[in-house]
């Protein structure tokens with residue numbers, strides 16, 4: 001078992017989940033620094049295994065970013081969640097970058113002790129035995145796809161090398177297609193809607209947090 005001494009975190013913030021099954025739900029997001037499919041430096045994007053990333057995961061200089069010891073990360077997360085008791089449960093989304101490069105048993109254990117419902121958003125390249133409450137896998141067509149089960153499969157669309165028909169045989173509860181946010185975004189939205197219309201159970205997922213102007 002790997003125990004981390006420090007976690008490199010790009011940012012921690014409270015917002016609404018804007019994508020997929022939990023859309024609209026309030027959550028604290030921990031965005032871990034670093035990804036195994038791109039170093040985040042623009043001039044290397046074209047050569048990267050994943051080249052349509054729309055997230056800044058480089059360094060620790062975002063809102064509440066830093067290098068955290070476990071106890072400080074938990075403290076900061078609770079502080080950001082705040083004391084509002086009106087929510088049924090505390091919801092946390094571990095995202096990145098690729099969170100599985102850093103998330104470990106200790107972090108999960110401590111978050112559970114504080115009654116967080118823990119969601120993971122991963123690119124699916126790293127298999128894990130860690131127990132989360134909700135797992136979202138978003139595979140990338142040029143990278144190896146190793147984590148093939150979870151709660152949500154979220155495919156950024158189009159990625160022609162991902163076989164969407166075969167993917168329906170995998171053990172996921174929900175299947176989402178999300179339009180790729182590149183220079184063809186409008187066209188990608190239309191393609192996504194058209195595909196979902198005729199290929200159930202694929203369902204469109206939009207990044208509503210962006211329309212709302214939140215993170």
Ligand code: SF4
Nearest residue numbers: 035038050053097123
């Ligand atoms: S895998 Fe995710 S975080 Fe990494 S470069 Fe691709 S979209 Fe960005």
